Amino acid sequence: MIVGLALAHAALTPMQAQASATEPTHLGAYVRTIEGLARPVAVAFPPADGDSEVHGLHVAVQGALRGEFASPPGVVVVDAAPPSPEDGGADVPVAATIGVGVLERPTGVAVDGSGGVWVTDDLQHALWYFPAGGGAARRIAERGSAGGELVLPADVDVARDPATGNDLVLVADAGNARAQLLDVGATAWASIGVGVVDEPTSASFAPAPDGTLLVAIADGARHRVEVFALDGTHVGGFGDWGGFPSLLSTPTGLASADGNVFVADSENHRIQAFRVDPEDRRVGRLAYRFGVHAIRPGDGAGSLHYPSDVAVAADASVLALTEPLDDRVQLFVRAPGAEPEEDPLRASIGPPAAHFGPPVAASGIYLATVSPESHRVQIHDLRLDEPVRISEAYVYGDRLGMMRGPSAVWLGADGRELLTLDRGNRRLSRAVLDVRPDEPLAQDPELAQHTDAVDLRALTGEPAFVPGAVARIRREEGDLVAVTDRGSERIAFLDDDLQLVRFVACSGHGGDPLPGIGVRGIDGIAATDRGTLLVVDGAGGRVLEVDAEGRALASFGDELSTPSGIAAAGARVWVTDRLRDRVEIYDRADDGTYAHVRGFGGRGLGRAEFHGPRGVAILADGRVVVLDHGNHRGQIFDREGNFVGGFGSRLYTAELR
Numbered sequence: 036m037i038v039g040l041a042l043a044h045a046a047l048t049p050m051q052a053q054a055s056a057t058e059p060t061h062l063g064a065y066v067r068t069i070e071g072l073a074r075p076v077a078v079a080f081p082p083a084d085g086d087s088e089v090h091g092l093h094v095a096v097q098g099a100l101r102g103e104f105a106s107p108p109g110v111v112v113v114d115a116a117p118p119s120p121e122d123g124g125a126d127v128p129v130a131a132t133i134g135v136g137v138l139e140r141p142t143g144v145a146v147d148g149s150g151g152v153w154v155t156d157d158l159q160h161a162l163w164y165f166p167a168g169g170g171a172a173r174r175i176a177e178r179g180s181a182g183g184e185l186v187l188p189a190d191v192d193v194a195r196d197p198a199t200g201n202d203l204v205l206v207a208d209a210g211n212a213r214a215q216l217l218d219v220g221a222t223a224w225a226s227i228g229v230g231v232v233d234e235p236t237s238a239s240f241a242p243a244p245d246g247t248l249l250v251a252i253a254d255g256a257r258h259r260v261e262v263f264a265l266d267g268t269h270v271g272g273f274g275d276w277g278g279f280p281s282l283l284s285t286p287t288g289l290a291s292a293d294g295n296v297f298v299a300d301s302e303n304h305r306i307q308a309f310r311v312d313p314e315d316r317r318v319g320r321l322a323y324r325f326g327v328h329a330i331r332p333g334d335g336a337g338s339l340h341y342p343s344d345v346a347v348a349a350d351a352s353v354l355a356l357t358e359p360l361d362d363r364v365q366l367f368v369r370a371p372g373a374e375p376e377e378d379p380l381r382a383s384i385g386p387p388a389a390h391f392g393p394p395v396a397a398s399g400i401y402l403a404t405v406s407p408e409s410h411r412v413q414i415h416d417l418r419l420d421e422p423v424r425i426s427e428a429y430v431y432g433d434r435l436g437m438m439r440g441p442s443a444v445w446l447g448a449d450g451r452e453l454l455t456l457d458r459g460n461r462r463l464s465r466a467v468l469d470v471r472p473d474e475p476l477a478q479d480p481e482l483a484q485h486t487d488a489v490d491l492r493a494l495t496g497e498p499a500f501v502p503g504a505v506a507r508i509r510r511e512e513g514d515l516v517a518v519t520d521r522g523s524e525r526i527a528f529l530d531d532d533l534q535l536v537r538f539v540a541c542s543g544h545g546g547d548p549l550p551g552i553g554v555r556g557i558d559g560i561a562a563t564d565r566g567t568l569l570v571v572d573g574a575g576g577r578v579l580e581v582d583a584e585g586r587a588l589a590s591f592g593d594e595l596s597t598p599s600g601i602a603a604a605g606a607r608v609w610v611t612d613r614l615r616d617r618v619e620i621y622d623r624a625d626d627g628t629y630a631h632v633r634g635f636g637g638r639g640l641g642r643a644e645f646h647g648p649r650g651v652a653i654l655a656d657g658r659v660v661v662l663d664h665g666n667h668r669g670q671i672f673d674r675e676g677n678f679v680g681g682f683g684s685r686l687y688t689a690e691l692r
Contacts, residue, residue: 062292062347062354063306063325064370065337067118068363073098073106074614075357075364076343077190077288080115081146083349084195090116090348091130092355093152094364095141109135110144110152110165115353117368133165137172140556140574143190143237143344147202155188155206158556158574162188162206175217176206183217183224186210186499186522190288190344194240194248196265203265205250207238210499210522214238214252216265227267228252234440234459237344239289241296241311249313251296253286256439256459260286260298262311262318273311273319276410276431278303281321284408285440288344292351295322299342299356302408304328306345306356323374325367331640335365340665360647360665391683392664393599393649394443394504399450400472402652402660403428404669410438412455414468414483416476417654421682422669426482428453433460436485443505453483454516456502463505463518463533464488489533491518499523504559508583510566515583517568519557526560526568528583539585541570552579552587561601561608569608571598578610578621578629591629594619600650600662607632607674609651609659616645618661620676635676640666642678 077095081088092115098108110133133152134141140158147153150167153175160178162185176185187210196203201220205227208215214227214235227250228235234256241249241262249270250263258276260283263269274283288299295308296319305326309319329338342356354367396403402415402422410431415422429438439459446453446468453466466483491500503519508528515536516529526539541554558573563580567588570579577592578601592598597614606623617636621629636645646665653659658679659672668683 059373060369074359078346095144145193157187190237207235241291258283270313271318292347299345304339325375392662395650395652396444396446397652398446401450428483506562604653611648
């Protein structure tokens with residue numbers, strides 16, 4: 036049972052309350068926040084003709100299984116009815132919990148007309164069905180790339196086919212670059228969007244003006260929403276990458292109401308509503324948008340921070356969105372006017388500063404970070420007390436020298452070789468940096484020369500290779516480049532020519548045909564100076580040391596809850612824990628075992644305080660850089676965890692000094 040749900044209440048203004056039924060209204064007036072949820076990632080309301088309460092909001096939470104933050108993954112049901120002025124700050128009761136003990140990392144949730152709950156789980160590569168009334172759970176889909184099989188499913192939606200009356204289930208099959216449609220009555224699967232979408236992050240049914248059903252698929256790699264007929268015919272799409280109105284930056288959630296498709300525009304920290312009509316040349320036209328970037332961690336009341344999903348109640352009176360980084364759900368209701376009024380004070384602040392993260396790498400005189408909003412790798416010079424950004428590598432696109440979602444970086448020992456994983460294009464790219472340590476620090480837009488790249492999907496012949504992390508292992512018998520595949524939980528070892536040497540299976544799933552070392556979700560890797568690899572088991576809350584043949588040598592990390600980034604220097608290892616907002620330090624003994632030395636950190640804006648720390652890197656002088664992802668900054672520490680300095684935006688973060 037998840038506890039600690041608290042309610043932040045705001046009553047409707049008199050102007051909102053007096054809006055007549057005939058006056059144009061929009062969904063976008065903030066009313067409350069449900070807090071205390073452990074990484075809520077998806078939301079769903081029951082349908083209008085269902086047996087469940089219309090405002091029984093189903094929230095998929097990924098939870099945490101270790102330490103003081105222990106909270107199981109599953110689906111919690113809460114009352115999301117618009118509040119009355121009399122209900123004050125009362126707690127929101129949890130009406131039910133679903134899937135505890137079955138689900139491991141839920142990613143999407145939907146409720147059908149009978150009250151049954153459908154949930155996708157990307158750690159299990161599964162679609163689950165939980166009947167109403169507590170019947171036995173049924174696993175509907177297994178891992179694979181055939182029809183009715185899934186890899187890293189990201190979302191699910193249900194609707195009733197107006198032509199046949201059958202229930203239809205729609206799954207965003209992210210790893211296989213498609214959506215899949217299940218006709219429950221006919222038990223038939225069909226693929227939608229093959230060759231059109233590259234990274235489906237969400238899939239939703241959308242009523243067309245003529246009463247038929249459309250399928251909308253959010254594409255996180257191409258920053259678009261593509262629209263299809265039920266038979267799979269591509270109708271068109273809307274959006275493109277950018278921050279201006281109608282443009283998108285990693286759309287991650289979809290919902291329909293009032294003839295609009297609401298899009299969780301995650302990296303723009305807002306919700307946009309598009310009027311969708313297949314007869315319209317543009318298919319989707321922007322109706323309105325709402326939400327602004329939170330200035331400080333925990334800011335709410337309509338300020339957003341990476342919204343991941345959106346849902347609208349069956350009576351279209353309430354809109355809910357999830358923010359996993361801040362462990363909360365925010366609720367919005369109707370307000371008069373065709374669109375929200377823009378706050379002139381917030382409009383004058385300007386766009387949010389780009390986040391760092393999640394990865395970071397350091398070598399020689401350079402530090403490399405990723406800017407997820409700009410699809411660039413930023414190069415910083417390390418010769419001053421704080422890193423100074425002097426160049427950027429890559430631009431948005433799909434050709435050599437371009438990225439569609441850089442997800443990991445590695446810098447060579449002399450700071451010359453830059454390896455970058457590209458999630459959207461599913462490839463590994465290599466560049467050479469022009470290192471000039473004897474010249475004064477200066478901006479150099481041509482610092483990086485792009486040399487080659489490898490399509491990771493070609494390594495297996497499958498579309499399901501989803502790159503996660505990268506590192507180079509130094510060995511006397513020849514260096515190896517290690518690339519993790521989130522789709523199969525394997526590590527691909529490549530030679531200097533980026534040719535495949537071998538795969539090492541890491542899966543620890545019961546019943547999984549792949550043997551392995553027991554990792555339940557690779558989140559990060561780091562090479563040691565002994566020619567081995569440290570692998571972060573994100574779901575298992577631990578770190579394993581393995582050799583290049585995949586043999587497990589050690590396991591440690593009892594203090595970890597949700598480990599993410601890792602770095603090693605000599606016998607010392609640093610691991611970030613993004614749920615506990617901490618960094619843990621370990622030392623390796625002569626017998627090969629690892630002992631916890633100390634840790635530092637906590638939630639906040641001060642020195643050695645974090646908001647979802649991700650990447651960590653070791654500088655040549657022994658200092659440690661931690662990417663404080665949620666606070667838009669990096670922090671620098673000595674080897675023992677004592678604060679040294681910080682760098683990054685000053686607009687959306689407090690001064691560290």
